[in-house]
Amino acid sequence: MASTDTDTNIPLLPDALHINAWTGPGPAATTPLAPNWATWATAKHMASANKTLAADEAVDERDWQDPRVGWGLLVADNDALSEADRALGSDLPDVLRELVQRREGPIVRYREENSFESLRRYYVDGPKQDISLTAKAGTARGMLPKYLLIWASPAKGGQPGCVPWRFQYVLNVARYVGRLHLQGKPLENYVKALLDDWNGCAARADVPVLWATDHADADITHLMRRVVAEPVEKKLREDSQIGGKLRYFASASASAAQLIDALADPARPPAFVMTTSHGMTGPLDDMAKMAATLGLLVDQHGAPLDPAALLAKWQPDGAIWYAHACCSAGSDDATQYADLVGDGPVKDVLLGVAKLGASVAPLPTALLGAERPLRAFVGHVEPTFDWTLRHPESKEPLTHALRTALYDGMHRARPNPVGMAFEPVFDQVGQLFAQFHQATKASTSLDPALRARARAAALRTQLGALDRQACVILGDPTVALPKLE
Numbered sequence: 232m233a234s235t236d237t238d239t240n241i242p243l244l245p246d247a248l249h250i251n252a253w254t255g256p257g258p259a260a261t262t263p264l265a266p267n268w269a270t271w272a273t274a275k276h277m278a279s280a281n282k283t284l285a286a287d288e289a290v291d292e293r294d295w296q297d298p299r300v301g302w303g304l305l306v307a308d309n310d311a312l313s314e315a316d317r318a319l320g321s322d323l324p325d326v327l328r329e330l331v332q333r334r335e336g337p338i339v340r341y342r343e344e345n346s347f348e349s350l351r352r353y354y355v356d357g358p359k360q361d362i363s364l365t366a367k368a369g370t371a372r373g374m375l376p377k378y379l380l381i382w383a384s385p386a387k388g389g390q391p392g393c394v395p396w397r398f399q400y401v402l403n404v405a406r407y408v409g410r411l412h413l414q415g416k417p418l419e420n421y422v423k424a425l426l427d428d429w430n431g432c433a434a435r436a437d438v439p440v441l442w443a444t445d446h447a448d449a450d451i452t453h454l455m456r457r458v459v460a461e462p463v464e465k466k467l468r469e470d471s472q473i474g475g476k477l478r479y480f481a482s483a484s485a486s487a488a489q490l491i492d493a494l495a496d497p498a499r500p501p502a503f504v505m506t507t508s509h510g511m512t513g514p515l516d517d518m519a520k521m522a523a524t525l526g527l528l529v530d531q532h533g534a535p536l537d538p539a540a541l542l543a544k545w546q547p548d549g550a551i552w553y554a555h556a557c558c559s560a561g562s563d564d565a566t567q568y569a570d571l572v573g574d575g576p577v578k579d580v581l582l583g584v585a586k587l588g589a590s591v592a593p594l595p596t597a598l599l600g601a602e603r604p605l606r607a608f609v610g611h612v613e614p615t616f617d618w619t620l621r622h623p624e625s626k627e628p629l630t631h632a633l634r635t636a637l638y639d640g641m642h643r644a645r646p647n648p649v650g651m652a653f654e655p656v657f658d659q660v661g662q663l664f665a666q667f668h669q670a671t672k673a674s675t676s677l678d679p680a681l682r683a684r685a686r687a688a689a690l691r692t693q694l695g696a697l698d699r700q701a702c703v704i705l706g707d708p709t710v711a712l713p714k715l716e
Contacts, residue, residue: 290368292377292407292651295709296334299369301376302709304331305408307383307392308340308351318353324414326422327382333426337370341383341394347401350375364405378650378708381410385561385589390414396563396589396612400700403657407650409607409708412591417600424549424604425707432549432603434502436642436712438476439467440493444508444531445482451617455507456481458620458628459555463505466638472715473642487530487537495544502550502712505637510556510614511535515583525584526558526592526610538597547598547605551649551712553637554594558584559610560703561591566613567697571690580614595705607649607706611698618691619698629695632656641712650708656699663696 295302309322320328320338331338339350339362349361352375360373368377379402383394391414402408413421424432443460444452460481467477476499480489485508494501511527514520527535554560557580566581595608621628632655640652670692673685 293645293647293711295376295378295648298371300378301336301368301370301374302334302378302380303336303370303376304338305350305379305381305383305394306338306340307394308342309392314353314359315355318355323382324418326419330422330426335370336376339375339379341392341398346395346398364402368406375406378407378648379409380707380709381408382412383410384412385410385563385591387564387589389589396561396701396703399703400660403653403700403703404660407648407654407708409650409704409706409710410591411599411706413596413600417596417604420602421599421604421706425710429549429606432713433500434547434549434713435500436502436646436715437473438478438499438501439473439503439505440490440501441467441477441479441481442485442490442493442504442506442508442528443479443481444485444529446531451615451620452508454617454620455555455615458630459633460505460507462628462630462634463637466634467642470642470715483531485531487528487534487540490528490530490536491541491544494541500548500550503637503641504550504552505555506552507555510554510558510611512557512580512584515579518587521583522587522590523593525562525587525590526554526556526560527594528554528556528559536594538594542597542601546603547601548603549606549713551607551641551710552595552598552605552609554608554610555615555633556610557614558592558612560595560608560705561610561612562587562589563612564588567701568613571694584613591705599706605706606710606712607704607708609649609653609702609704612701612703615698616694619695623691632659632699642715644714646711646714648709648711649704649706652711653702653704656702659699660696663692663699667692667696 290297290299292300294300304327306323309317312322317340318338320331337352339352342351345351345361349363351359351361353359354372362373362375364375366375368374370376381394381399383392384390385394385396387393399408399410411418411421441460441464443456445456446452464477464479467473478493480493494504506528509529511524511529512521524535529535562584564585566585568581569578572578572581595610598605598608620630635655636653640647641649667689670685670689673681674689676682676685
């Protein structure tokens with residue numbers, strides 16, 4: 232029989248309810264509805280909830296001011312200070328202390344013995360903590376901000392303090408990271424512009440400048456133009472707010488003079504600059520001269536871009552510059568590729584540049600410390616190899632993450648901060664190293680064909696991972712392009 236509505240006698244429901252309870256052998260627990268079941272059904276028995284039982288909305292990682300995301304300043308530790316003074320940053324320039332206070336971010340400290348694993352955080356009112364690089368993001372006690380600005384030299388014993396490039400490489404995979412090494416007036420110029428968010432800057436996102444040298448089909452500059460510059464150029468041209476306002480100088484038109492004139496055009500001040508070229512790494516027998524010109528962009532005619540000549544005509548005034556060139560960001564005190572290449576010019580360059588030690592290149596140093604400074608400079612420590620740009624067998628381009636960072640991330644309606652925009656590039660480090668580890672396992676196979684293929688894959692994937700790893704952001708990682716109007 233079916234239970235019926237007592238007012239209408241209309242059958243509505245099965246005659247019994249069953250429950251999933253077990254009391255032992257015998258009939259399953261079942262029962263008919265009570266005669267007044269409709270009264271029970273229309274009365275409220277559920278407890279009132281004070282709020283919706285739902286997870287919090289996902290954090291918008293573009294919002295570095297959200298304490299669940301957070302920004303912090305990373306500096307070298309200073310054992311000469313008390314723990315309270317280290318928490319307060321008593322050893323920092325006034326302008327950096329003001330930055331920390333205004334942004335309400337913590338100061339975290341690099342210690343060599345903790346390198347690659349944790350950062351130390353001191354508190355005025357409590358014990359210090361060594362916080363894992365993969366700790367929960369945020370500014371609360373025991374957390375590590377998602378955005379970290381390193382203020383340090385990459386050189387051991389350098390000023391202000393030392394945080395090595397290799398630590399920045401590791402941190403890039405877990406956090407959004409930028410570096411400043413400036414001191415004195417250049418530091419003040421940059422931080423004051425940062426605090427004002429480049430208020431009143433002239434730079435416009437709808438008039439970008441791209442510049443790509445191309446010396447010959449067999450030269451890596453040809454490959455960089457095709458698979459680094461042109462995919463970004465295509466996306467910018469297709470953008471309805473940019474389109475024909477883009478200025479692109481390639482091959483014969485990629486001279487230093489053309490680049491300076493385009494940047495200095497008062498009617499079209501660019502907020503986004505992208506260049507692909509060789510980077511200066513000589514003369515190898517003159518350390519002082521090589522240090523003064525390291526990583527400078529080499530134009531179509533073999534002339535380096537002179538920072539002084541550039542700044543005589545142009546103030547960066549809030550632009551962001553991506554420079555795909557050897558050592559455009561700087562040098563390190565040892566090359567990771569010494570045993571990869573045989574004797575010859577490539578090895579001579581690798582070992583010669585390493586003799587300079589760890590440093591930040593002169594072009595970003597000049598632009599970030601200018602009177603009206605650059606927002607950020609993104610470049611490489613050490614060179615890029617052609618195999619990291621295009622698969623040597625299939626000829627497949629391997630640069631989609633760069634295009635994603637430079638267009639999809641940075642040219643949004645609400646642009647991603649530069650640190651977040653480059654997340655796809657740094658994510659590839661882990662992906663490629665995972666492939667590398669799988670390849671190394673197969674590299675000792677008894678099958679000679681499999682063994683040979685695995686060793687080739689190990690070479691390609693490790694080379695690619697090291698290349699992405701050595702891409703670094705100079706400047707604060709929270710900066711973003713102005714919105715397209």
